[in-house]
Amino acid sequence: MPITIYGRHTSYNVQKVLWFADELDLNFAQIEFGSRPNDTESAAFGKLNPMRKVPVLIDADKVIWESNAILRYLARAYGNDQWLPHDPFQASLIERWMDWAQTRFEPAFVGVFWGHYRTPESNRDLSAIEQSLDDCKFCLQKLEDQLADKDYLIDNRLTLADITVAVFLYRLVNIDLNISLPSRVQDWYQRLEQSAGFRQWVMSDFSVLKGRLHY
Ligand SMILES: N[C@@H](CCC(=O)N[C@@H](CS)C(=O)NCC(=O)O)C(=O)O
Incomplete structure (x- = not known):
């Protein structure tokens, strides 16, 4: 089944x-x-x-x-060990990015995506959006640092760390705020674009959500 x-x-x-x-x-x-x-x-x-x-x-x-x-x-x-290793310590190296994505990056992203894109222009709180934008840039810089010596967030292979973090990037760069990615993050993003699953599911039209505050 x-x-x-x-x-x-x-x-x-x-x-x-x-x-x-x-x-x-x-x-x-x-x-x-x-x-x-x-x-x-x-x-x-x-x-x-x-x-x-x-x-x-x-x-x-x-x-x-x-x-x-x-x-x-x-x-x-x-899955096999590539995605989430059985070894508890090795798994924690991936899981900390999964947790970081949800607890740190996601609120910053939501402040921009909901605050700007999903909120009708007349209702936007510009200073809150600005603060969330700064917060997103802070998070992007953390990713840039992490990618200093590797192709993916963990070593040189795609893991759950990349998947949980990267879903925010397509939207961040495709809303009308001219957000640019730091260079290593940009290279990583291009690597992810080679994945059929990323292209099919993440790089998909979300314009139906523009200016729409209800789900
Ligand atoms: N922390 C939850 C969040 C789930 C969540 O907020 N889902 C939203 C969509 S992103 C939802 O179900 N909204 C109601 C709807 O789409 O009807 C998770 O990661 O699964």
Whole structure:
């Protein structure tokens, strides 16, 4: 039975999972889900994910929610050591970037993406956006430092660290703010563009979200 991934393709949290499923060459079906009022609020969906958010992944009798938990599950169930090593210390080198992406980079990104792109122009808080932009630049510089001596965030191979961080970049450089990537980050981004999963799922049109504050 194929794996089912619930989530709208315009959600970067869903995109991470779809990209990784593609890297693992999994047999999966994506159900476009979310955005419509009755999707995540339905009683049936509440039983799958009490948080009422996408992505949700169903693998036979197993239901998994929270995008990074899904990525870890897929890596352990279907991946090899490349994505998330069994060795606890080696795994921590990757997992700290996954956590950093969610707790540090994501809020900065959201401040720009929601604050600027998703908020109608007349409602924007320009000083808050400016602060989030500075914060994004700070995060990009941390990535630039990390990439000083390697092709990917961890050594010279694609891992869950890259996937969880990189979903923000396509949007950052494709909103009308002329955000430029530091040079090593730019080279890394071009390397990621060679991945079919990144191109198909992450580099996809998100203009439906412009000026739209509801999901
Ligand atoms: N921390 C959660 C966040 C999930 C989340 O906020 N998902 C949003 C989309 S990015 C959502 O479900 N929004 C409701 C909707 O799209 O209908 C995760 O990583 O899975």
